[in-house]
Amino acid sequence: MMTQATVTSPPPTPEARIRRPAPKPGSARASVLAEGERPSRGARIAAWIFMGAVTLYFLVPVYWLIVASTKSTAELFSTPGFAFANLNLVENLTNLSTYNGGIFWRWMGNSMIYSGLGSIAMTFICLISGYALAMYRFKGRTIVLGAVLGSMLIPQTVLAQPTYLLLVELGLNNTIWGILLPSLAYPFGVLLAFVFAQSAVPMELLEAARLDGASEWRAFFSIALKLLSPGGVTILLFAFIGSWNNFMLPLLVLSDARLQPVTVGLSGWSQAAITIPGLQTLVVIGSLVSIIPIIVVFVSLQRYWKTGLAAGGVRF
Amino acid sequence: MRVAPYVFLTPFILSFVIFMILPIVVALYTSFFQVKRSGLGFGGDNDSVFVGFDNYVQAFANSAFMDSFGRVLLFGIVQVPIMLALSLLLALLFDSAVVKAKRFFQLAVFLPYAVPSVVAALIWGFLYQPRVSPIVEGLADLGVSVDFLGPGTVLWSIANVAVWSVTGVNMIILFSALQTVPREMYEAARLDGASEFRMALQIKLPMIYPALLLTTLFSIIGTLQLFNEPMTMRSVTSNISGSYTPNMAIFNATTLGGNINLGSAMAIILGLATFVLSIVVSVATNRKKGKA
Numbered sequence: 001m002m003t004q005a006t007v008t009s010p011p012p013t014p015e016a017r018i019r020r021p022a023p024k025p026g027s028a029r030a031s032v033l034a035e036g037e038r039p040s041r042g043a044r045i046a047a048w049i050f051m052g053a054v055t056l057y058f059l060v061p062v063y064w065l066i067v068a069s070t071k072s073t074a075e076l077f078s079t080p081g082f083a084f085a086n087l088n089l090v091e092n093l094t095n096l097s098t099y100n101g102g103i104f105w106r107w108m109g110n111s112m113i114y115s116g117l118g119s120i121a122m123t124f125i126c127l128i129s130g131y132a133l134a135m136y137r138f139k140g141r142t143i144v145l146g147a148v149l150g151s152m153l154i155p156q157t158v159l160a161q162p163t164y165l166l167l168v169e170l171g172l173n174n175t176i177w178g179i180l181l182p183s184l185a186y187p188f189g190v191l192l193a194f195v196f197a198q199s200a201v202p203m204e205l206l207e208a209a210r211l212d213g214a215s216e217w218r219a220f221f222s223i224a225l226k227l228l229s230p231g232g233v234t235i236l237l238f239a240f241i242g243s244w245n246n247f248m249l250p251l252l253v254l255s256d257a258r259l260q261p262v263t264v265g266l267s268g269w270s271q272a273a274i275t276i277p278g279l280q281t282l283v284v285i286g287s288l289v290s291i292i293p294i295i296v297v298f299v300s301l302q303r304y305w306k307t308g309l310a311a312g313g314v315r316f
Numbered sequence: 317m318r319v320a321p322y323v324f325l326t327p328f329i330l331s332f333v334i335f336m337i338l339p340i341v342v343a344l345y346t347s348f349f350q351v352k353r354s355g356l357g358f359g360g361d362n363d364s365v366f367v368g369f370d371n372y373v374q375a376f377a378n379s380a381f382m383d384s385f386g387r388v389l390l391f392g393i394v395q396v397p398i399m400l401a402l403s404l405l406l407a408l409l410f411d412s413a414v415v416k417a418k419r420f421f422q423l424a425v426f427l428p429y430a431v432p433s434v435v436a437a438l439i440w441g442f443l444y445q446p447r448v449s450p451i452v453e454g455l456a457d458l459g460v461s462v463d464f465l466g467p468g469t470v471l472w473s474i475a476n477v478a479v480w481s482v483t484g485v486n487m488i489i490l491f492s493a494l495q496t497v498p499r500e501m502y503e504a505a506r507l508d509g510a511s512e513f514r515m516a517l518q519i520k521l522p523m524i525y526p527a528l529l530l531t532t533l534f535s536i537i538g539t540l541q542l543f544n545e546p547m548t549m550r551s552v553t554s555n556i557s558g559s560y561t562p563n564m565a566i567f568n569a570t571t572l573g574g575n576i577n578l579g580s581a582m583a584i585i586l587g588l589a590t591f592v593l594s595i596v597v598s599v600a601t602n603r604k605k606g607k608a
Contacts, residue, residue: 039412039413039414039512043414043512044414047409047414047415048415050409051409051415051421054402054406054421054424054425055421055424055425057480058424058425058427058428058480058483058484059424059427061428061436061439061440061443061480062427062428062431062439064439064442064443064450065439068442068448076448077447077448080450080453081443081448081449081450081451081453082450125327125328125331126328128324128325128327128328129324129325129327129328131324132320132321132324132325133321133325135321136318136320136321138318138321138322141321144325144329147332151332151336153537153590153591153594154336154587155537155538155540155541155590156541157541157543157563158541158583158586158587158590159335159336159339159340160563161343161566161567161570161579161580161582161583162339162340162342162343162580162583163335163339164570165339165342165343165346165576165580166334166335166338166339166342169342181331181334181335182335184327184331184335185328185331185332185334185335185336187332187336190328216318216320217320217323220324241429241430244432245432245433245434245544247432247433247434247543247544247547248543248544248547248563248567251547251567252567252570252571263432263434263435263544264434266434266435266438267434267438267547267548267551270438270441270548270551270552271550271551273551274551280448283438284442287435287438287439290432290435291430291431291432291435294430294431294432295427295430295431297430298426298427298430299423302423
């Protein structure tokens with residue numbers, strides 16, 4: 001990757017080299033004027049080295065994970081970490097799929113339900129709320145907006161223990177609902193939807209729909225929802241990542257291993273691996289498999305999360 | 317008066333009240349009670365007794381809980397500036413003409429954000445372990461012996477996992493802010509003979525000040541909430557105690573300790589601490605901006 005990228009950088013033209021004499025005191029001003037946005041060769045080389053080092057730092061752990069996923073337990077501890085050994089990937093995948101009655105895939109399914117279903121429901125709630133806040137003037141609007149903004153300062157994890165207490169009171173601990181329902185409240189998503197709706201849905205369109213006799217409900221569903229969908233994808237993405245990341249609440253609430261999301265399951269295996277060394281391989285391959293869906297979603301929806309981040313900050 | 321907006325907002329308001337306000341009320345209420353066993357021995361029932369601020373007194377007297385605050389503060393003082401400086405430097409580079417192949421590099425930097433923090437901690441946990449890690453091995457071959465999981469180093473190893481995970485998001489937020497700065501400002505500065513470095517310092521930084529404040533604030537909040545990474549890495553080292561961070565202490569008191577009342581008091585304290593620190597940071601940075 002690195003070499004290929006280096007080649008794409010155009011070599012400085014001879015003219016450029018001539019135009020830029022050795023830096024002398026006082027000449028800096030002239031050279032900046034002459035080049036406009038073109039940075040000096042030294043700066044470009046330094047930038048390449050820096051970017052190379054940074055890219056290594058961010059990608060090497062993922063590379064290691066891929067390599068380690070192809071190794072048997074013995075090889076994991078005995079062969080050089082960054083080099084492939086015998087390809088054991090299929091065997092590891094089989095072990096992963098069969099261990100403890102295939103509970104890993106159950107965890108993956110749970111995560112898909114919690115993050116997928118939960119985020120879709122939550123995104124819908126965010127869109128319809130943001131739309132209401134942007135398109136209508138009504139009593140209590142400023143109170144709701146204030147609550148949305150204020151609650152941005154309450155981090156999810158501070159709420160984990162209190163939410164657990166509440167779920168116990170409601171008898172919802174150790175159930176799917178105990179994870180799904182709390183994830184519906186997402187003020188940041190409402191704020192994003194509010195910002196999106198202000199720019200994406202023209203008030204005139206709403207008026208026209210009303211003149212045509214459409215109900216408020218229909219105006220939202222058949223006109224606004226479509227216009228809001230790019231913003232919706234962004235909210236969905238953040239909601240999905242956030243809830244796939246959720247750890248403390250499920251750890252508190254779900255004692256039944258068959259209800260746990262994949263993060264809780266994997267960290268449980270990692271704890272158990274202290275006494276069962278064979279589990280190390282499963283932790284490695286399980287980690288890899290668990291991040292593949294998110295990475296695919298991420299790379300394919302790049303333009304959405306970029307617009308989303310431009311629209312506001314992000315809560316993490 | 318139209319009903320529609322109220323109908324549209326009902327699901328959000330319900331979920332907000334039930335799952336954001338109510339938990340805090342329940343935790344507050346719980347934090348003022350203690351479970352006392354009435355009668356003697358095994359036969360007695362457990363009664364909840366109002367004890368006022370007893371649980372708070374206990375929490376403040378709990379040295380492990382207090383130490384955990386010191387630990388995350390130290391962590392934040394080091395990790396937040398390093399991470400933000402790296403994010404800012406990357407954002408400035410991506411905004412300039414110096415770096416080519418921007419899309420590839422941006423994706424590389426942002427990719428770790430897609431890795432859940434638990435999985436990030438698992439991966440780095442392997443990379444810190446002497447028997448597995450090619451990094452530890454490679455350094456040993458160079459004659460450098462490091463113990464990433466020692467009592468003095470493990471905090472910084474956790475900090476590294478956090479830097480790895482969140483630099484990308486912060487970079488994108490700062491980069492998006494930089495992209496909104498009108499290009500004409502740069503042209504004007506260039507005509508005045510400003511160097512790229514001076515432009516970055518004197519034009520770009522002030523222009524993206526709100527984004528910088530936002531990222532700083534959320535990073536500090538994130539630091540106080542530290543839980544996933546240290547909790548996960550307990551499986552590779554014994555140098556992370558059960559009450560290593562405030563959230564772990566809360567978790568510990570609530571589950572293993574079996575004292576949900578103390579756990580609630582701790583959660584309220586952590587919530588207040590987070591709130592106060594957020595306010596202090598935004599006031600302090602606003603004042604600084606006023607002077608500049």
